[in-house]
Amino acid sequence: MKLTVFNGSPRGKKSNTTILLEHFLKGFIETDGNSYELVYIVTNRDVGKLVEISKDANNIILAFPLYTDCMPGIVKSFIDSLKPLCGKQNNPGIGFLVQSGFPETYHSRFVERYLEKLAKRLNCRYIGCIVKGGIEGIRVMPHFMTKKIFNSFYELGKVYGKSGRFDQMLLNKLAKPEHLSVLTVLFYNLAKLIGLVNTYWDKQLKENDAFKRRFDKPYTR
Numbered sequence: 001m002k003l004t005v006f007n008g009s010p011r012g013k014k015s016n017t018t019i020l021l022e023h024f025l026k027g028f029i030e031t032d033g034n035s036y037e038l039v040y041i042v043t044n045r046d047v048g049k050l051v052e053i054s055k056d057a058n059n060i061i062l063a064f065p066l067y068t069d070c071m072p073g074i075v076k077s078f079i080d081s082l083k084p085l086c087g088k089q090n091n092p093g094i095g096f097l098v099q100s101g102f103p104e105t106y107h108s109r110f111v112e113r114y115l116e117k118l119a120k121r122l123n124c125r126y127i128g129c130i131v132k133g134g135i136e137g138i139r140v141m142p143h144f145m146t147k148k149i150f151n152s153f154y155e156l157g158k159v160y161g162k163s164g165r166f167d168q169m170l171l172n173k174l175a176k177p178e179h180l181s182v183l184t185v186l187f188y189n190l191a192k193l194i195g196l197v198n199t200y201w202d203k204q205l206k207e208n209d210a211f212k213r214r215f216d217k218p219y220t221r
Contacts, residue, residue, distance in 0.1 A: 001164060003028065003036040004057035004092070006050075008064030008075035011038055016135045017063050017099060023150045024097070024130075027157030034161045041074050047081045054092070059127065059164070063097035065135070069107055085122045094119050094125030095166065101136030103184070105175040108133065128166035130156065132174045137200060149174070154206045 005025070009015035021038070028034055029136070044050060054060060064075045085091050096115045098108050108131045119126035130153075138146050152174050159167040180188075191197045205211040 001031070001034050001161065002058040003034070004053060004060050005036055005038045006041055006060065006062045007038065008015045008072055009060060010042050010074060010077065011074050012040050015065070016138055017065055017097070019020075020097065020099060020132070020135070020149075020153050021063055023153040024157035024160075027154040027159075028161040030158055031161035033151065035038065039204065041078050045074075047077070050078060051081050051084055054085065057092040060092050060094045060113060060124070061097060061127070063099075066098060066100040066102075066108060066111065069100075069110075071111060079118065082122055085124065088123060091122060091124045093127050093164070094122065094127035095129065097130040097132075099132045099135040101134070103134040103177065104180050105131050105133050105178050127160075127164070130166060130171060130174065133177075 005021060007015070007017055007021060009017040012018070025036055025038070026037065037057075039050070039053060040051070062075070064071055075128075096112075098111055098115070100108055112129045112131055115129055116126055132149070135149075138149070149177075152170055156167060156170045156174070157164070159170065177184075188197065202211060202214075205214055
C-alpha cells in the first residue's frame with residue numbers, strides 16, 4: 001500500500017502531531033510492500049504541488065492539531081485547495097488524525113463530523129478519523145506516561161497497514177475519556193485556584209515574550 005501523509009501542524013517536525021505519526025507509521029511499514037510519503041504542509045506552501053501530490057496518492061491521511069477547537073489556517077487552506085478532486089472518479093481514500101490539548105475527546109467530535117462530510121464532498125472513500133485528546137505536553141512527559149498512547153498508535157498503524165482500515169476498538173481506546181469525570185473537574189478547579197493550571201502555559205508565554213500581554217483583550221476595542 002502506498003500512503004501519503006500530510007502533517008498539518010504549524011510546528012512542523014517539532015510537533016506533537018509528528019510524534020504520533022512516527023509511531024503510527026512505524027506500525028504501518030511493518031507490512032511488506034507498504035511505503036509512505038510524509039509531507040509537512042507548513043514547509044510546502046506550493047498549493048499546486050500539494051494538489052498534484054493528492055491526485056497521485058493511493059491513500060491519504062491528513063493529521064493536524066486543534067487549537068481552541070479550531071484547525072490551523074494552513075490546514076483549512078490545504079483543504080480548500082483540494083476542490084479539483086470534487087466530482088472526479090477513482091480519488092484516493094482519505095483518513096484523518098485530530099489531536100488536541102483538551103483531555104476530553106468531545107471537543108473534537110464536531111470537526112470529526114465535518115471531516116467525514118468533507119470526504120464525501122471530495123468523492124473520496126472515508127477511511128475514518130483518529131481522535132485523541134490530552135496530547136499537548138507529550139514531548140516532555142516521561143516514558144511511563146506516554147507508553148500506552150504510543151503503543152496504541154503503533155498498533156493502529158499496524159492494523160491499517162494490513163487491512164487499509166482503522167480498528168474501531170483501538171479508536172475507542174484512544175478516544176477515552178469522552179467527557180471529564182466529576183472528580184477530574186473538581187481536581188482542575190482546585191488546581192486552578194492554587195495556580196497549577198497556568199504553569200505550563202505561562203512557560204510558553206514567557207518563551208514567546210508574550211507573558212506581559214496575557215490579559216490583553218484586542219477584540220473588545
